Amino acid sequence: MGSVTLNTSTEPRPAAGPTPEGREVHSRVVGGAIGLLSAAVAVGVGHLTAGLVGGTSSPVIAVGSTAIDASPEWLKSYAIRTFGTNDKAVLVGGIGLVVAIVAIVVGVIALQRPRVGVIALVALGALGAAAAIGRPESGIGGAVPSILATVAGLGTFSRLRHAAGLATPVSAGETGGRLPPSFDRRRFLLAGTGAAGLAAVSGLAGRFLLRRAEAGASRAAVRIPAPADVAPLPPAGADLHIPDVGPFITPNDRFYRVDTALLVPSVTAEGWTLRVHGMVRNELSLDYPTLLSRPLIERDLTLTCVSNPVGGRYIGNARWIGAPLADLLREAGVSSGADQIVSRSVDGFTVGTPTAVVMDGRDAMLAVAMNGEPLPLEHGFPVRMIVPGLYGYVSATKWLVDIELTTFGAYDAYWVRRGWAQQAPIKTESRIDTPKQSATVVAGRVTVAGIAWAQHRGISRVEVSVDGAWQPARLAAQDTIDTWRQWVFVWDATPGDHTLAVRATDDTGATQTAAPADPAPNGATGDHTISVTVAG
Ligand SMILES: Nc1nc2c(c(=O)[nH]1)N[C@H]1C(S)=C(S)[C@@H](COP(=O)(O)O)O[C@H]1N2
Ligand SMILES: [Mo]
Numbered sequence: 320m321g322s323v324t325l326n327t328s329t330e331p332r333p334a335a336g337p338t339p340e341g342r343e344v345h346s347r348v349v350g351g352a353i354g355l356l357s358a359a360v361a362v363g364v365g366h367l368t369a370g371l372v373g374g375t376s377s378p379v380i381a382v383g384s385t386a387i388d389a390s391p392e393w394l395k396s397y398a399i400r401t402f403g404t405n406d407k408a409v410l411v412g413g414i415g416l417v418v419a420i421v422a423i424v425v426g427v428i429a430l431q432r433p434r435v436g437v438i439a440l441v442a443l444g445a446l447g448a449a450a451a452i453g454r455p456e457s458g459i460g461g462a463v464p465s466i467l468a469t470v471a472g473l474g475t476f477s478r479l480r481h482a483a484g485l486a487t488p489v490s491a492g493e494t495g496g497r498l499p500p501s502f503d504r505r506r507f508l509l510a511g512t513g514a515a516g517l518a519a520v521s522g523l524a525g526r527f528l529l530r531r532a533e534a535g536a537s538r539a540a541v542r543i544p545a546p547a548d549v550a551p552l553p554p555a556g557a558d559l560h561i562p563d564v565g566p567f568i569t570p571n572d573r574f575y576r577v578d579t580a581l582l583v584p585s586v587t588a589e590g591w592t593l594r595v596h597g598m599v600r601n602e603l604s605l606d607y608p609t610l611l612s613r614p615l616i617e618r619d620l621t622l623t624c625v626s627n628p629v630g631g632r633y634i635g636n637a638r639w640i641g642a643p644l645a646d647l648l649r650e651a652g653v654s655s656g657a658d659q660i661v662s663r664s665v666d667g668f669t670v671g672t673p674t675a676v677v678m679d680g681r682d683a684m685l686a687v688a689m690n691g692e693p694l695p696l697e698h699g700f701p702v703r704m705i706v707p708g709l710y711g712y713v714s715a716t717k718w719l720v721d722i723e724l725t726t727f728g729a730y731d732a733y734w735v736r737r738g739w740a741q742q743a744p745i746k747t748e749s750r751i752d753t754p755k756q757s758a759t760v761v762a763g764r765v766t767v768a769g770i771a772w773a774q775h776r777g778i779s780r781v782e783v784s785v786d787g788a789w790q791p792a793r794l795a796a797q798d799t800i801d802t803w804r805q806w807v808f809v810w811d812a813t814p815g816d817h818t819l820a821v822r823a824t825d826d827t828g829a830t831q832t833a834a835p836a837d838p839a840p841n842g843a844t845g846d847h848t849i850s851v852t853v854a855g
Contacts, residue, residue: 346498347427349507353479354426356514357440358418361472363521365447368464370528376454376461377529378447378468383411385450418443429476430485436476444469475514482510530585531696537587538700541693546640547614556796559805561768563753567798567805568619569635571695577624577633577711578697579733584666584718588693588701593685597661597723600652607701610685613642618682618707621774621803623745625710625734626838630750630847634772636803638691639705641684644677653678653724661730662704663721670716671732672706673742674724681707681775682801685719707801708775710743710842740841747773747831749781749806749823749847756849765812765853767792772803773825780824781806784846786817800826814855820848 362379369377387395387410398406421439429436444465451461480486484501558567565573588607595603617640624633648660653674660672677683683706687694694700699717706714712734727741735741749771754760771778777800781792795805810819824830835845 346430349483349498349502350427350430351423352426352511353476353483354422354424354429354436354439355419356479356511356518357426357436357472357476358422358443359518360475360514360521361440361443361468362415362418363518363525364471365464365468366525366529367521368467368525370525370532372460372463373532376451376457376464377525378444378451378465379411379414380529381447381450381454381457381461381465383407383414385453386410386414433480433485437473440469440472440476443472475517479507479510479514483507527582527585531583534585534587534696534700537589538693538696541588541687541701543640543688543693544611544615546617548616550617550619550638553619553798553802554796557798557802557805559768559795559807561753561766561805561807563755564768564770564805565752567636567795567802568690569637571637571690571692571698574635574637574689574698575624575633576697577626578717579668580666580718583697584664585696586665586701586718586720591701591720593702593720593722595647595651595722595724597725598654598657599648599724600654601650603647603651610642610702611687613646615640615642615687616682616684618684619798619802620682620705620707621772621801622705622711622715623772623774625712625739625743625842627748627843628838629748629835629843629845630756630849631843634770634803637689639684639686640688641686641702641705644683644685644704644706645680647685648674648678648724651724657724657726659725659727659730661723661725661732662716662719663723664716665718665720668716669732670704670713671727671730671735671741672704672709672714673727676709677706683707683714708745710745712739713741713743738840743841745772745774746842746844747771747776747778747823747825747829748844749821749831751783751819751821751847751849754819754849754851757851758849759852759854760812762812762814762853762855765810766807767810767819768805768807769821769847770803770805771821771823773823773831774801774803776800777826778804778823779826779828780830782822782824783808783810784818784820784822785810789822792821812851812853814853816850816852818848818850820846822846 365378402409425436425439447465447468448462451457451465452459454461484499553567591607593605617638619636619638621634621636627633658674660674660677662670686703686705689698694703702719703717704715704719750769751767752769753766767783771781777797781794782789783792792806792808797804822831832844833846836843
């Protein structure tokens with residue numbers, strides 16, 4: 320205790336300790352930090368609250384939007400000319416800089432006159448509240464984030480003053496703006512770090528929520544045009560309607576999700592563009608309305624993850640609408656030798672797909688809709704790629720923003736760099752969905768059922784083995800060769816412990832590989848096998 324210096328310089332000082340001038344400088348640093356941190360926490364909490372309640376009521380955004388509306392036309396066009404698409408970032412940055420400078424100055428003044436700090440924080444909140452209420456899209460509730468921001472700012476202000484020993488018992492007013500003898504550097508740094516952390520976390524969380532809300536609003540406003548090439552409804556017999564076997568079309572909220580995104584990327588349809596470049600004769604760039612104006616196709620396609628273990632759940636079947644990818648590539652004019660299409664997500668994730676596969680006539684598409692709605696945010700809104708017959712990591716780029724024609728020799732995509740195969744067609748597989756592993760069933764007629772898939776080859780046969788004896792299962796009607804197929808086998812179960820297994824054969828006549836293999840590097844193999852007990 321009693322140490323009063325924040326000075327980290329190595330300059331020699333009088334042995335008697337810091338001079339009054341020295342203290343003066345340090346007290347300004349502390350005052351400025353208190354001001355800056357209080358404002359930062361206010362802004363962060365305002366942002367987070369706005370993110371949680373939704374809408375455009377974040378104090379910073381409300382003030383920024385008001386500034387845009389109020390600024391004259393020449394200034395707006397100047398900003399757009401000068402900063403391009405960064406004009407809004409520059410504006411928000413500018414507001415932030417002004418707030419920061421004012422906050423530091425006020426913080427220094429507040430050392431002696433704490434009331435000035437309080438008044439400044441309340442004024443900042445009032446400005447945010449007034450701007451938020453004034454926005455056409457928000458009502459009186461728009462003031463809530465600004466009010467909470469002010470409360471948080473005032474709380475931080477008082478907390479940090481306390482930590483600096485400014486609140487009691489000798490007030491800074493009495494020490495002439497200098498730090499009191501009780502100033503504890505460690506204690507203040509700790510409290511300051513806490514405030515900085517709170518400001519950063521709340522600000523970032525708020526930004527994430529606000530962007531997600533923006534993407535959600537964009538999605539809600541999207542209207543997908545009727546496809547030029549409509550898919551017939553799946554045949555009635557494609558769905559056997561067996562309990563515990565999922566529906567033939569997987570609802571969006573039950574569709575598996577696999578990606579590297581810690582936080583779902585938020586992309587708006589308005590802000591979306593796709594660049595097609597690399598080994599092409601004509602580089603293309605298209606925005607969302609342009610993509611929607613292309614002739615769209617509608618297809619049922621079953622998507623599968625290479626990481627799906629035998630018997631796993633990383634597979635789903637949906638009805639997609641999208642623009643054929645091959646047509647777009649023909650317009651771009653793919654150079655000969657460009658054997659790989661590298662597609663990139665907005666978050667940097669990459670996928671490498673064989674050009675020849677995309678161009679071979681199958682329904683590879685830039686998908687915009689899934690089961691009758693715009694792509695859900697977590698499934699890649701606004702645009703993703705789908706290529707029937709290939710595992711997701713080599714075909715199904717979500718939040719797609721970039722397509723580059725290149726070669727397999729020149730580039731390894733995200734998972735290839737991590738040891739997975741460069742090319743990965745989906746392997747013929749099958750799964751028992753009912754009964755479950757280790758289930759006890761009643762002797763007599765037991766329904767054994769599940770799904771089988773061999774996308775773009777089609778399933779021609781499924782067999783079930785009871786304790787090693789293979790017997791044919793009944794197949795549901797086929798929708799297309801790009802979709803999974805349900806199957807059922809009615810088993811006359813006798814009391815005791817039994818082992819059930821399933822295997823599928825595709826339309827090329829090949830039966831799935833019986834030898835068990837792990838998902839890495841190009842997809843699991845093995846017959847899905849379960850043990851059940853039949854009660855007498
Ligand atoms: N941007 C991006 N797209 C991606 C991935 C990813 O991690 N990031 N994962 C891929 C993988 S491995 C699979 S299996 C599918 C899964 O798509 P889904 O989450 O819509 O089911 O997305 C593919 N597209
Ligand atoms: Mo995957």
